[in-house]
Amino acid sequence: MQPDQRAARRQFLRVFLVASLVFVGFVFLSDFVVDANEGASWRYAVALLPVAPIAAWVFASVRYHRLLDELQQRIQLEAMAFAFTGTAVITAGYGFLEFAGLPRIGWVWVWPLMGGLWFVTDWLVRQRRL
Secondary structure (H helix, E strand, O other): OOHHHHHHHHHHHHHHHHHHHHHHHHHHHHHHHHHHOOOOOOHHHHHOOOHHHHHHHHHHHHHHHHOOOHHHHHHHHHHHHHHHHHHHHHHHHHHHHHHOOOOOOOHHHHHHHHHHHHHHHHHHHHOOOO
8 A cells, every 4th residue: 555545544544433433422412312302303303413424434435435546446345345245145134034033123233234344354355365
Protein backbone atom coordinates (compact mmCIF):
# COMPACT_ATOMS: atom_id res chain seq x y z
CA MET A 1 0.00 0.00 0.00
CA GLN A 2 1.37 3.41 -1.02
CA PRO A 3 2.00 6.12 1.63
CA ASP A 4 -0.84 8.31 0.30
CA GLN A 5 -3.18 5.32 0.52
CA ARG A 6 -2.05 4.68 4.10
CA ALA A 7 -2.99 8.27 4.91
CA ALA A 8 -6.37 7.77 3.23
CA ARG A 9 -6.89 4.58 5.24
CA ARG A 10 -6.02 6.37 8.49
CA GLN A 11 -8.45 9.17 7.64
CA PHE A 12 -11.16 6.65 6.80
CA LEU A 13 -10.62 4.74 10.04
CA ARG A 14 -10.65 7.99 12.03
CA VAL A 15 -14.00 9.08 10.53
CA PHE A 16 -15.34 5.54 10.89
CA LEU A 17 -14.33 5.37 14.57
CA VAL A 18 -15.84 8.77 15.43
CA ALA A 19 -19.04 7.92 13.54
CA SER A 20 -19.16 4.56 15.33
CA LEU A 21 -18.89 6.22 18.74
CA VAL A 22 -21.63 8.69 17.79
CA PHE A 23 -23.70 5.77 16.51
CA VAL A 24 -23.41 3.90 19.82
CA GLY A 25 -24.33 7.05 21.75
CA PHE A 26 -27.34 7.70 19.52
CA VAL A 27 -28.50 4.09 19.87
CA PHE A 28 -28.54 4.33 23.66
CA LEU A 29 -30.06 7.84 23.60
CA SER A 30 -32.80 6.97 21.13
CA ASP A 31 -33.62 3.73 22.95
CA PHE A 32 -33.95 5.59 26.26
CA VAL A 33 -35.99 8.49 24.83
CA VAL A 34 -38.30 6.26 22.78
CA ASP A 35 -38.99 3.96 25.75
CA ALA A 36 -39.66 6.94 28.04
CA ASN A 37 -42.10 8.59 25.60
CA GLU A 38 -44.27 5.80 24.25
CA GLY A 39 -47.17 8.02 23.20
CA ALA A 40 -45.21 10.85 21.57
CA SER A 41 -45.42 11.14 17.80
CA TRP A 42 -41.89 12.61 17.57
CA ARG A 43 -40.34 9.42 18.95
CA TYR A 44 -40.11 8.07 15.39
CA ALA A 45 -37.74 10.89 14.47
CA VAL A 46 -35.68 10.20 17.60
CA ALA A 47 -35.58 6.49 16.74
CA LEU A 48 -33.90 7.41 13.44
CA LEU A 49 -31.03 9.34 15.10
CA PRO A 50 -28.56 6.43 14.70
CA VAL A 51 -29.00 6.61 10.91
CA ALA A 52 -27.02 9.88 10.68
CA PRO A 53 -23.65 8.33 11.63
CA ILE A 54 -24.36 5.49 9.21
CA ALA A 55 -24.51 8.10 6.45
CA ALA A 56 -21.06 9.30 7.58
CA TRP A 57 -19.83 5.70 7.20
CA VAL A 58 -21.14 5.63 3.64
CA PHE A 59 -19.51 8.90 2.59
CA ALA A 60 -16.20 8.03 4.30
CA SER A 61 -16.18 4.62 2.63
CA VAL A 62 -16.87 5.99 -0.86
CA ARG A 63 -14.23 8.72 -0.45
CA TYR A 64 -11.69 6.14 0.76
CA HIS A 65 -12.34 3.72 -2.11
CA ARG A 66 -11.98 6.46 -4.71
CA LEU A 67 -8.44 7.13 -3.46
CA LEU A 68 -7.29 3.52 -3.75
CA ASP A 69 -5.25 2.12 -6.62
CA GLU A 70 -6.60 -0.74 -8.73
CA LEU A 71 -5.10 -3.53 -6.62
CA GLN A 72 -6.49 -2.12 -3.38
CA GLN A 73 -9.87 -1.57 -5.05
CA ARG A 74 -9.87 -5.21 -6.13
CA ILE A 75 -9.02 -6.34 -2.59
CA GLN A 76 -11.89 -4.25 -1.24
CA LEU A 77 -14.25 -5.56 -3.93
CA GLU A 78 -13.41 -9.16 -3.00
CA ALA A 79 -13.89 -8.42 0.70
CA MET A 80 -17.21 -6.66 0.10
CA ALA A 81 -18.44 -9.38 -2.25
CA PHE A 82 -17.73 -12.01 0.39
CA ALA A 83 -19.33 -9.87 3.11
CA PHE A 84 -22.44 -9.23 0.98
CA THR A 85 -22.98 -12.84 -0.04
CA GLY A 86 -21.96 -14.15 3.39
CA THR A 87 -24.55 -11.90 5.00
CA ALA A 88 -27.16 -13.14 2.53
CA VAL A 89 -26.41 -16.78 3.39
CA ILE A 90 -26.34 -16.21 7.16
CA THR A 91 -29.51 -14.09 7.29
CA ALA A 92 -31.41 -16.46 5.00
CA GLY A 93 -30.25 -19.44 7.03
CA TYR A 94 -31.29 -17.83 10.29
CA GLY A 95 -34.59 -16.80 8.72
CA PHE A 96 -35.35 -20.44 8.01
CA LEU A 97 -34.29 -21.37 11.54
CA GLU A 98 -36.86 -18.87 12.83
CA PHE A 99 -39.51 -21.05 11.16
CA ALA A 100 -38.25 -23.87 13.38
CA GLY A 101 -38.69 -21.82 16.52
CA LEU A 102 -35.54 -19.78 17.07
CA PRO A 103 -36.26 -16.24 18.34
CA ARG A 104 -36.66 -13.39 15.87
CA ILE A 105 -33.68 -11.09 15.41
CA GLY A 106 -34.19 -7.47 14.37
CA TRP A 107 -32.98 -6.01 11.09
CA VAL A 108 -30.66 -3.71 13.00
CA TRP A 109 -28.18 -6.60 13.27
CA VAL A 110 -27.72 -7.06 9.50
CA TRP A 111 -25.22 -4.19 9.15
CA PRO A 112 -22.99 -5.28 12.05
CA LEU A 113 -22.91 -8.75 10.50
CA MET A 114 -22.02 -7.41 7.06
CA GLY A 115 -19.51 -4.91 8.45
CA GLY A 116 -17.87 -7.58 10.57
CA LEU A 117 -17.59 -9.95 7.62
CA TRP A 118 -16.18 -7.11 5.51
CA PHE A 119 -13.42 -6.30 7.98
CA VAL A 120 -12.54 -9.97 8.56
CA THR A 121 -12.48 -10.82 4.85
CA ASP A 122 -10.54 -7.62 4.08
CA TRP A 123 -7.85 -8.85 6.46
CA LEU A 124 -7.99 -12.39 5.02
CA VAL A 125 -7.71 -11.17 1.42
CA ARG A 126 -4.77 -8.93 2.35
CA GLN A 127 -3.07 -11.95 3.89
CA ARG A 128 -4.00 -14.02 0.80
CA ARG A 129 -5.80 -16.54 2.97
CA LEU A 130 -9.10 -16.38 1.15
